[in-house]
Amino acid sequence: MAVGLGPLPDFYPVAGLQIGVAKAGIKKPGRRDLVVLALAEGAQVAGVFTRNQFCAAPVLVTRRHLAAAAPRYLLINTGNANAGNGARGMTDAQACCEALAELTGESAQSVLPFSTGVIGEPLPVDRIRAGLPEALANLSDNGWTEAAQGIMTTDTLPKGESRQIELDGKTVTISGISKGAGMIRPNMATMLGFIATDANIDGSVLQSLVSELGEASFNRITIDGDTSTNDCCMLIATGQSQAPAITADSPHLPALREALRDVFMTLAHAIVRDGEGATKFITIRVEQAGSQQEALDVAYTIAHSPLVKTALFASDPNWGRILAAVGRAGVPDLALEAIEIDLGEVPLVRQGGRADGYTEALGKQVMAETEITIRISLGRGPVTETVWTCDLSHDYVTINAEYRT
Template identity: 80%
Template sequence: MAVGLGPLPDFHAITGLRLGVARAGIKKPGRRDLVVMALEEGAQVAGIFTRNQFCAAPVLVTREHLSQAAPRFLLINTGNANAGNGEQGVADARTCCAALADLTGTAPNQTLPFSTGVIGEPLPVEVIRNGLPEALDNLAENHWAEAAEGIMTTDTLPKGATCRLELDGKPVHISGISKGAGMIRPNMATMLGFLATDADIEPALLQSLVSELGEQSFNRITIDGDTSTNDACMLVATGRSEAPRLTADSPHLNAFREALKAVFMTLAHAIVRDGEGATKFITIRVEQAASTQEALDVAYTLAHSPLVKTALFASDPNWGRILAAVGRAGVPDLDLSAIEIDLGDVALVRNGGRAADYTEARGQAVMDESDITIRVGLGRGEVNDTVWTCDLSQDYVTINAEYRT
């Protein structure tokens, strides 16, 4: 039921990074569910993680390992989140890292573990251990599509993006995959996102880029308002391109940043387009706010309103629900006469009430579309911000009611 989400692209290989996938049988037999990403020596890794205080064991271990050693492997499993498992969960994540280290001759803290799936169930360590040889046996630079499938949970389609650009006449490549369809209101990134480039990037700049672009993309999407325990978004730079090294004052930085941003945005939007039960892709644009927080308060109030989301699913131009949500967003001392609300190119609200030229037929025409923009002008300042979300359908309830069965 993905909204306007097409097939995966033909990924550009990232020299210095190989991907291997196994059918380990973690939750369901026969499906790809274990991914290994192997990094050549010299690769740099930066990341952002969930702010959920019940963060999963692999998040804790990955943070720890990043502070201790240069990563050589990323180990990702689906079917089990290894969250809510206390100290045993941490021990299990470390055991999986040690198992991969034994097979590859690396140190356990050179593996970064990631998990996604059901919360509160013990990680099937032996199943994962037994699947590692298969994943290592098929390591290849061109296995991005297989890896995109191998990290899915309730996603209906794999998600990926890729691009090529030239810096100082030398090619640079960026490829990435993401997963997520429910429990999505990232408070850092998506449930899982992995991006890589062959650019040579200063380590501090790499962390700055993933933080900055994650904030603009994955931190502006929401399906249901729930922040996962397992959110992680990682950016790898292998440094194998012949292009000049990127630093904070590099003349090529802006071109690279824009290309990387486009990949971030594509991966983030793909999550919304494949939201559980989604039939509409909704852009909520708040303009003329006094602050970023004010703009986001309004945008997220709209994005999380069950009444607004169900009206969108029903293609019902019930604009009163949108007006009511703006009014309860917590913005102090709103000048109602200054507020403008548009549905696509149709004016809904002007001068504190329904726009004079609004008609139900015009509103209905917009609501019948699969991609819809809601614009709110607050008339209070110069800050603009955007959030992306989807509608709320009966299928969302069914998917989550049956998630563990």
């Protein structure tokens, strides 16, 4: 039921990166569930990770390995999150890294593990170990489509984006995939996101880019307000392009940043469009806030309101639910007469009450659309923030009630 989410693009291969996918039977037989990304020597990886204090073992191991060695492989499994497993989870994540290292001749610290799926169940290490030879045998430059499928859980469609830009007459490629449909209110990134480029990017700039772009995209989406234990967003730079090196003062950095931003945004929005049970894609734009925090407080209070989300699903212009959410967002000393609320192009609230000229018919017309913008102007300052979310349908409850069956 994904909203406006089309098929995967034709992916451009990223020089210096190969992808292999296997069917390891981690949760269900016969589906792609194990992905290996092999990086050329000299490639760099930067990431942002969940702030959930029960973060999964692979998150902890990946952060540790990133600090210790140059990454050569990313190992991703779906079907099991390896979260909530205590010391065993750490041992199992490390064992998977060691298994891949043995097959490739690299050190275990050069392997970064990632997992997604059910929390609290032991990782089937033997199945992952048995699936690795197939994944390695399938390594190719053109494995993005299979990888996008191989990291899905409750996603109904795979998610990806790919583009090329010219820097100083040389081609730079950016390709990426993401997954996520529920347990989504990232507090760093998304459930899983992997973006790769063949640009030659300075390491400190790479970390700055993934932090900045993750904040503006994946950290501005929410399905249900739940931050996962496994959230990771990784930016890979292989350095294989012939374009000039990107440093903090490079004249080509703005163009590369903008291209990366477009990819990050597309992948983040795809998660909302494929939210569990979603039938509508909602943009919540808060303007004239006094600070970023109060703008986000208002936006997320609306985005997380079950009453607002169910009204959106029903195409019911019950605008009082939006007004009530703004009022309880915790912004101090709101001047109610200064607040404006619009539903699409239709004014809802002016000077503390219903806008002149508003009719139920106008509101219902907007609510019937599949893509809706809710705009709130607080009249307090210069800050604008945007959050993207979806409606709350019967299917969301069904999907999550039956998730483990």
